[in-house]
Amino acid sequence: MLNKLSKVKNVFLETIKTNLLKSPRYLTKSRFKLALDCPTKLYYTRKPEYENSAEADSFLEQLAQGGFQVEELARMEHPGGITLLGDDYDYQKLADETRNLLTREEVTIFEPAFLINGLFIRVDILVKKGNKVRLLEVKAKSVSGEGHDSYLNSKGNKLQGGMDHYLYDVAFQKYVMQSCYPEWQISSFLKLVDKDAVTTVDGLHQCFKVVADSNLRTGIEKKPGLTKEDLGDSILCEVNVDAEVNLIMEQNPIDESLGFEEMIKLYRENYREDNKIFLGIGSHCKGCEFKAEQTSEKNSGFHECWAEQLKLSVAEIDEPKIYDVWYNPARKLLEEEKYFMKEISEEDFTIKPEAGKLSRSERQWLQIEKTLQNDNTPYFDLENLRAELDSWKFPLNFIDFETTAVALPFFKGMRPYEQLAFQFSHHIVHEDGRVEHFNEYLNTGPGEYPNFDFIRALKRSLEGNDGSIFRYHNHENTIVNVIYDQLRNSEEADKEELLAFIESISHNTGKNANSWEGERDMIDLQQTVVKYYYDPVTGGSNSIKDILPAVLQSSTYLQEKYQKPLAEMDVSSRNFEPGHIFLRLENGKAISPYKALPPVFDNWDSDKLEQITASIPEIADGGAALFAYQKLQFPDLSAGEREAINQALLRYCELDTLAMVMIYEYFREVCEL
DSSP states (O other): OOOHHHHHHHHHHHHHHHHTTTSOOOEEHHHHHHHHHOTTHHHHTTOTTBOOTHHHHHHHHHHHHTHHHHHHHHHHTSTTOEEOOSOTTOHHHHHHHHHHHTTSSEEEEESOEEEETTEEEEOSEEEEETTEEEEEEEEEEEEOTTTOOOSBOTTSSSBOSSOHHHHHHHHHHHHHHHHHOTTOEEEEEEEEEETTOOOOSTTTGGGEEEOSSOSSTTOEEEOTTOOGGGGOSOOEEEEEOHHHHHHHHHHOTTOTTSOHHHHHHHHHHHHHTTOOOOOOSSGGGTTOTTOOOTTOSSBOHHHHHHHHHHOOOHHHHTSOBGGGSTTOOOHHHHHTTOOBGGGOOGGGOOOOOBTTBOOHHHHHHHHHHHHHTTOOOOEEOHHHHHHHHHTOOSSEEEEEEEEEOOSSOSSTTOOTTOOEEEEEEEEEEOTTSOEEEEEEEEOOOTTOOOHHHHHHHHHHHHTTOOOOEEESSSHHHHHHHHHHHHHHTSOOTTHHHHHHHHHHHOBOOSSSSSOOBOTTOOEEHHHHHHHHEEOGGGTTOOOHHHHHHHHHHHOHHHHHHHTSOGGGSSBOOSSSOTTOOSOEEETTEEEOGGGGSOOSBTTBOHHHHHHHHHTOTTTOSOTHHHHHHHHHTSTTSOHHHHHHHHHHHHHHHHHHHHHHHHHHHHHHHHHHO
C-alpha cells in the first residue's frame, strides 16, 4: 500500500543522516533541549554509530499532535511573512540571508536563522518593527485562552504548568537573538492551540495535508488558493511569556547553582569539544533514546554511560531496575544511590494493605519479590476474583472504541482536541461459553461527523440484552461523557433518549454538570487485572497489549482453543477468514495475536504509534487509528487504499474486544480450577 506519510518520515530521517557529519558542532536549540533532559546525551547525538530512537519518535509525535499543521496555520495568520528556505544545515548561509532580511524596517520571517559564538537557532515566527521584535514559538500544545494567567507560581519564583522545556527553549532563542542584536527590544510569546476556541469552518484540518514532496520542513501542502479568511476565526492564541523567560535568564530555576548563561556555555563548550557531561544516574535514564539492545549493530550510549559512572559490566547494567517498578516509587531510592531492584529491602517500602484487593504497594512489592526470585508464575487473589466474576451478569458485553482528537478540527463547531468517536467493536460472551462478534461500527467518510450516529449504533447494539458491559481502562467512559456534552448542546431530535442511554452505561467524570452512575455502568476490566492478578511477564504493565501475551502464555485453555482455525472454534468473526489462527507458539512462547496482523500503515509499527500517542496528553489514546482517520478524511485517497485502511481498522478493533474476551476466559479458567 502506497503510504505518503511513510515517505515523509523516510525523507525526514534521511535528511538528518545525510547532514550529520557535514554540519559544524554548533549548539542548536534542539541540542539545547536535549541537554536539558540530560546533558550526557550531547555526546551521543549526531553520531550514526549510536542508537537514537528519538529521530523517528519526534517526527511521529509532531505528526500525531498536528504540530506541522499548526505551524502552517500559524503562518497563515501573518500574511506577507517570508519563509526562509534552504539547506537546514547550511548554518552560515541561512544566518546571512536572515541578516539581509532584517535590514528592512518592518518584516515578518518564518524560520529566520541566528548564528553567533557557536550557537545556532531558527525561530518559528519573527515579527520586526524597527527595534521592537516579537519572537513567537509555535506549539501544538493546548491552553485555555480565556483562563490562562501565567506559567509562574503565585510568588513568581518558580515555573509551573509542565511547560518548563518549552519556556527554556524560548529563553535560549531570546538569548541568541539578543546576543546578535543587543539593541533589540524582544517580546517573547508561545503561540498555542486555544482549547476554548470554536472552529467556524468545516474542513480546517483538510486544508493542511501531509505530503512526501513538500519543499517545507513541515512536509505540509496547503489547499490551493487558501487565504486567511478561509480559515474562519482563529483557534490559536498568543501567550506572553516575558516574565517566565526573565525568571529563567535571571535565576535558572532548574539549577540555581548555575547561571543560565553559564549553563549555555557549559553545554556549548563540551559539545564542541566532544566531551561528556555526566548528570548522574536517575529516573530520567528510563526513556533514554540512546539505549540499544545487545543484539543491535548500534552502540548503546545508555550502557556506556552507566558503565563509566557505576563501573559495571553490561550484564550487571541490564539487571532489573528500580524505575521499572509499577507506578515508579524510585525517586527517593535513586537519591540514595540505589538503582537496581536487588538493592531494595522491605525497609525501603511502606506496604499498606487494602481490603478486598491488591494495594498499590503490595503489587509493587510483589513485582520486586518475583523479579528477584526469578519467579515467573502469575499471582491471583482467587477469593476476591471469584467474587468479582460471580457479580457479573450474562451475557457479557465487551466493547472498545477508536477515536481521534486533533489540534485542527475536522468539523465546524468543534474545539481543538475535541474527541471524535468513529469506530467500535462489540463482542458477547454467552453463558454457555459461546463467543460472538455481535456488532461493529465504522464511519471514516470524509466530512461525515460520526459522534451522534456512533452513539445511536452503540445504543442499538447494547440494548439487545441487559448483561454486564466491559471496557478496558478509562477511555470508553471518557468518550461517552464527551458525547454527552456534545449532545446537550445539540438539537438532535433523539438527544434525550441518547443522554439517558449514556447515563445508563457510564458514570460522570466530574466535568459534566449532571452527576450519575448508571445501572449498567461499564466495568473496567483493567481494574480487575490490577486488583486481583499479577504476572511477572508483563514487567508491571497493565496495558492490554502486555496482559494479552501473558494470559496466552499461562493458559492451557486459551492455547488449546485459539491455536485452532477460526472455523473450528465456537467463536464468530466479522473480519477474519475461517482459516485464521489467532494464537501461534514459537519455541513454546505465545506470540501476541496483534503480531499476526499487517500494520495499518506500511513500515509503521502499530505498537510504536500507540506509544507515541500515549505520551501526548491532548490525545492520550489513539495510535494507528488516529493516523488512519486523519488520512481517510482527504477525499483524493484512492478507493483501493481507503478500503485497505478501513479493513485494517476493522480487524484491529475486533481483536481489541476479542483480547478482552480472552482475558476473561483465562480468569474464568483459573477460578474454576
